[in-house]
């Protein structure tokens with residue numbers, strides 16, 4: 628069907644019972660698309676991803692209004708692991724590999740919702756075909772790998788749950804431009820060949836718009852503009868206010 632995979636409708640998020648951070652955010656993520664959530668520091672991108680993957684509680688945040696639906700089904704009450712089982716997984720900002728584990732051990736932690744050893748092994752091989760660097764480094768302790776390898780490891784780990792949708796928070800953060808490009812190319816490949824849908828939060832507007840199908844721009848907890856990525860990339864306001872960023 629053509630119904631979007633994910634529909635977020637008018638969500639408000641409050642931290643610590645008082646701080647209103649999302650002020651009615653609505654967005655849609657079509658099946659097999661790459662959607663970019665753009666905007667500066669503190670605009671609310673991470674909070675939006677956390678609201679979707681139900682990771683706000685640990686941050687003392689809660690969704691106080693609005694709805695979040697995956698294929699028409701409300702998901703706001705599912706735990707993060709339930710969501711992983713439904714095919715929605717988040718890659719947190721800052722990569723968060725387990726520093727003392729090897730790359731391969733890190734990847735395997737991503738299969739925690741699965742039990743079939745053969746399927747897990749096949750999935751690991753598939754991750755290595757997309758990330759040959761990770762295969763080379765599979766026995767290295769994550770702490771001793773590069774920032775780019777750790778970002779790849781974080782994405783690879785998410786892929787070990789065999790997701791339909793990956794929420795990717797700030798994949799470019801702290802990485803050299805050519806590494807960012809390498810990561811985005813793999814994202815594009817995964818989208819095209821494995822039909823993985825991506826919702827990615829990025830401050831690097833120009834890079835994200837080159838890879839995304841559609842973009843939403845956030846400011847102070849609201850969506851202020853949205854459109855096809857090529858339209859946004861050519862929009863004068865976007866050029867003036869956002870394309871220098873990241």
Ligand code: ATP
Pocket residue numbers: 642643646648666667668669670671672673674675686687688720797828830
């Ligand atoms: P960044 O790129 O810096 O992560 P962002 O667009 O993802 O920016 P958020 O991290 O969602 O923005 O933050 C949005 C607002 O919510 C900011 O003003 C931030 O200070 C506030 N905020 C984030 N986390 C918390 C928290 N746990 N408690 C209180 N306020 C928070």
